[in-house]
Amino acid sequence: MKNKTPLLIVLGEPNSIFSELLFKLYKKKIVKKFNRPIILIGSENLLKLQMKFLKYSFKIKKINSLNLKKINLNKKHINIFNVEYKFKKTFDKISYKSKKYINDCFNIAIRLLKEKSAFGLINGPVSKTHFLEKKYLGITEYLANKTKTKNEPTMLIYNSNFSVCPITTHLPINRVSKVLSKTKIINHVKNINYFYKKKLNKKAKFAILGLNPHCESIDKISEERKIIKPAIKFLTRKKINIKGPFSADTFFSKKNISHYDIAIGMYHDQVLTPMKTIFDFNAINLTLGLPFLRVSPDHGTNNQMAGKNKSNAQSLISSISFFKKIK
Numbered sequence: 001m002k003n004k005t006p007l008l009i010v011l012g013e014p015n016s017i018f019s020e021l022l023f024k025l026y027k028k029k030i031v032k033k034f035n036r037p038i039i040l041i042g043s044e045n046l047l048k049l050q051m052k053f054l055k056y057s058f059k060i061k062k063i064n065s066l067n068l069k070k071i072n073l074n075k076k077h078i079n080i081f082n083v084e085y086k087f088k089k090t091f092d093k094i095s096y097k098s099k100k101y102i103n104d105c106f107n108i109a110i111r112l113l114k115e116k117s118a119f120g121l122i123n124g125p126v127s128k129t130h131f132l133e134k135k136y137l138g139i140t141e142y143l144a145n146k147t148k149t150k151n152e153p154t155m156l157i158y159n160s161n162f163s164v165c166p167i168t169t170h171l172p173i174n175r176v177s178k179v180l181s182k183t184k185i186i187n188h189v190k191n192i193n194y195f196y197k198k199k200l201n202k203k204a205k206f207a208i209l210g211l212n213p214h215c216e217s218i219d220k221i222s223e224e225r226k227i228i229k230p231a232i233k234f235l236t237r238k239k240i241n242i243k244g245p246f247s248a249d250t251f252f253s254k255k256n257i258s259h260y261d262i263a264i265g266m267y268h269d270q271v272l273t274p275m276k277t278i279f280d281f282n283a284i285n286l287t288l289g290l291p292f293l294r295v296s297p298d299h300g301t302n303n304q305m306a307g308k309n310k311s312n313a314q315s316l317i318s319s320i321s322f323f324k325k326i327k
Contacts, residue, residue, distance in 0.1 A: 004036040005119045006073055007323055008112060010105045011042030012124025013131065014085060015094045016301035017311040019047060023056040024313040026078065030320055036119060037073035038320075039063060041105045043085035047078075053090045054309050066108070068117045081108060091307035094127045102131050110146055113292040120293040122319050125301045128170065137170040140287045143294060152184070153289035154191040156262075157272060157298060158322070159279050163262045164271035165192060176267045177211065177223055185231040185264070191288045192262055193240050199293075199326045207251065207260040208232060208244035209270060215245050223266070252278070281314040284322055293326070295319045 012018055022040070025031060031038055040047070044062055051058065061077035073079055085101040112118040126132065126139060136142040144153045157164045167185055168176050189206060196204040208231075211223040228245045235242050243260075250256075251263065252274040265271030275283060276298070287294040297315035305311055 005117060006037040006039045006068060006079075007034070007320075008109045008118045008121050009038060009040045010102075010109050010121065010123040011040060011047070012102060012105075013094060013126050013301045013303075014043060014046055014087065014098050014101065015092050015303055015306055016125055017299075017306050018124035018297075018301075018316075019050040020054055020306070020309055020311055021297070021313040021316045022078075023051060023054060023058070025316055025320065026058050027056065028313075028317070030317055032075045034075070034320055035324055037075060037079060039068070039073070039118075040078060040080040041108050042080065042083055043087075043101070044080050044082040046085060046087055046090070047080065049090045050307075053307060066112060066117070068112065083108065094130055094301060094303050096130050099131050102126055106143075106146065110143075114147075118292075120295065120323055122295050122297075122316075122323075125296070125299060127301055139294075139296065140169060143287060143290055147291050149290055151187060151289055153287050154188045156192055156195070156286040156288055157275050157283050158286050159275075159283045159318075160325075162257050162260070162275075162278075163192075163283075164265060164275045165262060166265050166268045166271050168267050170268060173267060180211065180223055180227050180266060182227050182231045182234070185228065186234055189231075189235055189240060189242065189264060190238075195286075195288050196261065202261070203241065204261045205259065206235075206240065206242035206244075206262050206264060207246055207256075208242060208264040209248045209251060209266060210245035211266040213249065214247045228266075281312045282318055284315060284319045293323075295322060 059077045061079050063079055063081040083105050109121055132142060140153050140155050155166060155169050165188055167188055168179055193204055196202045210228060215224045224245050232242055232244060248270050263271055283298045285296040285298045297319050299315055
């Protein structure tokens with residue numbers, strides 16, 4: 001497996017359901033069928049204890065060097081680069097204690113990706129309250145800062161049949177209209193269009209939603225007339241296949257979404273609520289516009305279910321499968 005750069009998986013919040021999902025991934029032998037090696041980045045000791053607690057049994061191989069070109073990676077073991085983490089319980093309540101540990105994990109992953117020693121990144125969920133605090137709206141913005149990305153990256157919730165993008169991410173609803181802009185819409189659509197063309201070899205069809213109910217406003221100037229329609233007009237001139245604005249309350253019917261590849265929404269829940277309703281766990285969270293491709297399963301830490309061995313691993317399986325299809 002020396003010829004192929006590995007896929008990295010940052011374990012994320014240690015007191016989440018993510019280790020359980022990983023074990024289910026290995027049990028289904030998804031990793032053996034994957035076309036390149038995988039390296040986990042996180043606490044080896046905690047992973048071993050969580051494995052024992054959840055009654056799984058896999059061989060773990062510790063990676064002792066960041067010079068991955070000299071390491072013979074294989075798919076018979078769980079390859080892990082150990083990051084020290086002090087803990088008392090196998091599964092505990094989420095707290096600020098894991099903040100430095102998670103940051104250290106990301107630092108190692110970013111270094112390897114920057115050096116072109118790795119192919120891409122999957123990360124487990126983190127607590128926005130405890131890890132990101134109030135500094136970043138989400139991991140999308142955190143990674144953009146860590147990699148010194150100048151342009152705003154794009155969140156894309158992806159399924160091979162249909163995907164959605166919120167122009168604003170984890171932003172309080174009373175601030176959405178204040179930060180919307182023609183430029184913001186144009187940049188996100190361009191990011192997605194480039195990704196579909198270069199990585200998926202597909203010419204994407206976009207639908208764009210309005211902000212106001214029925215795309216109407218009682219105010220003299222609406223966001224549809226001032227921001228959204230001018231953005232559509234500009235993108236159409238750039239030969240991007242985009243239609244709208246559509247009213248969000250009626251757009252997500254099977255008939256409507258069958259005509260498009262991506263729906264662009266103005267705020268987080270406008271598009272993520274119907275997306276999760278339609279596809280359940282069969283979708284993944286992509287960050288576009290970074291120096292590397294980052295994927296995350298489309299679920300949170302779910303601390304209340306940690307250690308119960310009852311969580312659905314489909315989104316993580318979809319994340320791995322996704323990397324098989326891109327160029």
